[in-house]
Amino acid sequence: MPRLNNIKDMEQIYTYCKKVYLKELCVNDACDQLGIKVPFSKSSLKMYFNIYSCMMNGKCYKMGTSESFTKFLIEKIHNEYGKEFTLRALSSAKQNADYRISCGNEQPGIEKVCKEILQEYQFNINYEDLSKQPIVTKDSTHDNDNSNEIPLELSITYGETHISLKGTPEQVKSQLRNLSTMIGESLSAVDSITSNSSCNNQNTVLTESIGSQLKSKYLVIEKLKSKKDFKAKMIPLLVFASESGLKTSFTISDVLVIMKDALEEEIEKKDIEFVFSKKKDWFEQIGKNPRKYTLQPIAFDYSKNILADI
Numbered sequence: 001m002p003r004l005n006n007i008k009d010m011e012q013i014y015t016y017c018k019k020v021y022l023k024e025l026c027v028n029d030a031c032d033q034l035g036i037k038v039p040f041s042k043s044s045l046k047m048y049f050n051i052y053s054c055m056m057n058g059k060c061y062k063m064g065t066s067e068s069f070t071k072f073l074i075e076k077i078h079n080e081y082g083k084e085f086t087l088r089a090l091s092s093a094k095q096n097a098d099y100r101i102s103c104g105n106e107q108p109g110i111e112k113v114c115k116e117i118l119q120e121y122q123f124n125i126n127y128e129d130l131s132k133q134p135i136v137t138k139d140s141t142h143d144n145d146n147s148n149e150i151p152l153e154l155s156i157t158y159g160e161t162h163i164s165l166k167g168t169p170e171q172v173k174s175q176l177r178n179l180s181t182m183i184g185e186s187l188s189a190v191d192s193i194t195s196n197s198s199c200n201n202q203n204t205v206l207t208e209s210i211g212s213q214l215k216s217k218y219l220v221i222e223k224l225k226s227k228k229d230f231k232a233k234m235i236p237l238l239v240f241a242s243e244s245g246l247k248t249s250f251t252i253s254d255v256l257v258i259m260k261d262a263l264e265e266e267i268e269k270k271d272i273e274f275v276f277s278k279k280k281d282w283f284e285q286i287g288k289n290p291r292k293y294t295l296q297p298i299a300f301d302y303s304k305n306i307l308a309d310i
Helices: 007-021 027-036 042-055 067-081 083-102 107-120 140-145 167-217 230-243 252-263 269-278 295-307
Strands: 152-158 161-167 281-288 291-295
Touching: 007 027, 007 042, 007 067, 007 140, 027 042, 042 083, 042 295, 067 083, 083 107, 140 161, 167 230, 167 252, 230 252, 230 269, 230 291, 230 295, 252 269, 291 295
Parallel strands: none
Antiparallel strands: 152 161, 281 291
């Protein structure tokens, strides 16, 4: 997989990170447009979009990127959004660094970048305190700069819900972004509750429907049956499920049912466990009881190569 160290590529990716974050483009359209401009896979581009969104909201992201691109993102956020959003981005990066340490995959360069930026912009906060939430700042100079802007008041009414946003144009835009994020998180929470409820009551039916949908949506699955290497069948199926949004994380039981339903093959748990343990850089474990995994970019690239040979 190519490394992201070209400033032109970084600029292109940053532009589309903003477009996705501001809802100007959906993720798939952004990937299609950006994919012809930079040499990175769709899964890698989605990862960059996610990292930018996490930085803008001060949240931990788990899939890491390079030291140079981390610094590039934070500096761009500082130049466009000011001190408060810079501290959010720094907090997000530190949380990523802490997460990597907890996984035994430390990347000291991230801490180095954060400390350099804190010193460069003369922020009166220690690196160790960055991940303590919330970070709220008051920048009197920034307030004075906006003193001549015409204040706005925006009212939104939907059914019985009424929302009023007030402030300068930049403040109202920031409130709208936060509102969009809050709504998205609320919808995700509802989806999670619904999904968990469905799994508790009819787990087999839900999982089997995924295999059926994959089989009807991706005709190439029939050709996967000819592959002798087990992982050459398993990984593309998981990639299809992830890219289509049907399922983005997998337990061993999930894989068993998807393989049976999509390929009509009875697989032993030990075969799946072997792939998860042997290809640790292909997966990220996000749950322990039961063990649950998400795909890493290298798994998407492997699937692409397998499908190209069919």
